[in-house]
Amino acid sequence: MASVFSPLIDELISSLRCLPGVGPKSAQRMVLHLLEHNRDGAARLARSLEQAIDGVGRCQRCRTLTEQPVCGICENPRRDGSVLCVVETPADVVAIEQAGGYQGKYFVLLGRLSPIDGIGPEDIGIDQLVNQLKTGAVSEVILATNPTMEGETTAFYISERAKDLGVTVSRIAHGVPLGGELEFVDGGTLAHAFSSRKAL
Amino acid sequence: MASVFSPLIDELISSLRCLPGVGPKSAQRMVLHLLEHNRDGAARLARSLEQAIDGVGRCQRCRTLTEQPVCGICENPRRDGSVLCVVETPADVVAIEQAGGYQGKYFVLLGRLSPIDGIGPEDIGIDQLVNQLKTGAVSEVILATNPTMEGETTAFYISERAKDLGVTVSRIAHGVPLGGELEFVDGGTLAHAFSSRKAL
Ligand SMILES: [Zn+2]
Ligand SMILES: [Zn+2]
Numbered sequence A, B: 001m002a003s004v005f006s007p008l009i010d011e012l013i014s015s016l017r018c019l020p021g022v023g024p025k026s027a028q029r030m031v032l033h034l035l036e037h038n039r040d041g042a043a044r045l046a047r048s049l050e051q052a053i054d055g056v057g058r059c060q061r062c063r064t065l066t067e068q069p070v071c072g073i074c075e076n077p078r079r080d081g082s083v084l085c086v087v088e089t090p091a092d093v094v095a096i097e098q099a100g101g102y103q104g105k106y107f108v109l110l111g112r113l114s115p116i117d118g119i120g121p122e123d124i125g126i127d128q129l130v131n132q133l134k135t136g137a138v139s140e141v142i143l144a145t146n147p148t149m150e151g152e153t154t155a156f157y158i159s160e161r162a163k164d165l166g167v168t169v170s171r172i173a174h175g176v177p178l179g180g181e182l183e184f185v186d187g188g189t190l191a192h193a194f195s196s197r198k199a200l
Helices: A007-016 A024-037 A039-055 A090-099 A126-134 A149-164 A187-195 B007-016 B024-037 B039-055 B090-099 B126-134 B149-164 B187-195
Strands: A080-087 A104-108 A140-143 A168-171 B080-087 B104-108 B140-143 B168-171
Touching: A007 A024, A007 B039, A024 A039, A024 B039, A024 B090, A039 B007, A039 B024, A039 B039, A080 A090, A080 A126, A090 A104, A090 B024, A104 A126, A126 A149, A140 A149, A149 A168, B007 B024, B024 B039, B080 B090, B080 B126, B090 B104, B104 B126, B126 B149, B140 B149, B149 B168
Parallel strands: A080 A104, A080 A140, A140 A168, B080 B104, B080 B140, B140 B168
Antiparallel strands: none
């Protein structure tokens, strides 16, 4: 069946599908909305995309996304440089920052160890992390990799390396979410919550 | 509170909000996804936006969105030019085409009569529509404006003009959707379904 849309509109609908969570119906709705009601917004979006693609790279220190040589958290003198939280992705940094309360700094692995996929320590910046620990400026490493097989493997590997350097290592707690009802918690989480139970 | 993001990332998150249905959380998720995993897709999206903004205008004949002088439906010789369906927006054309079955052509008002908002017949292309009817090529006008106060007013106005020109006029049916359960249908629709009931 021929498309209802002209080629340029079809192409725009198709290219909006690069956005996570945008299916064919919502892409179509977005395109009609932009072309009918908000061409200025669409032009601004095109410009912002180009500028971010060209400009945004990695923080030299923590490897999160930024267009600056060093990100705002790394260069903030009020953040505690003696505590380093290790996460898998920039999205994890954002989640922890938005939860509030953490005042240390970060190291972003941009992945996790996965021998099956050929991802080793050199692919997730372990050398860079170890060099930072060797300076002696970090007294505690908090491991906040995900509670998956690969995330646990990664946490274990880093904890061994950090302990060798005399750095204290901790792992964030995993279990039933606060406010979560047991009946809606997945089996893996529940099993973990039992095996990690604490004496009262 | 200072943003977790660098300025270019903040600006991209903000400009994604021009997309209908995209709130701050999903804009943030989209940006992290694009910058981490799909810069090629983001570049393609930027290009498609620019090309559509520059290129897409109105069909000279039916006023729907297209970058061609006359849209694919208007210039399709297999479509029945003697039946003209009048709708409010290009999205309505898309909905009817995707439902399938309609083989006539369209006229897109790009709005509806709304005296309160100062929107009169000249703002919704009535002259252009009347000129098409005057050629005698159209034998039936199907009014598919929305079942709102303005949509009904618009349908009534067009039906009077079309009848003056000797053109048959019909209105699409409104009522309980097929497969819709009465308890979930809004009161206005239900009231309309009762007042428009047909003898069996
Ligand atoms: Zn940084
Ligand atoms: Zn057309």
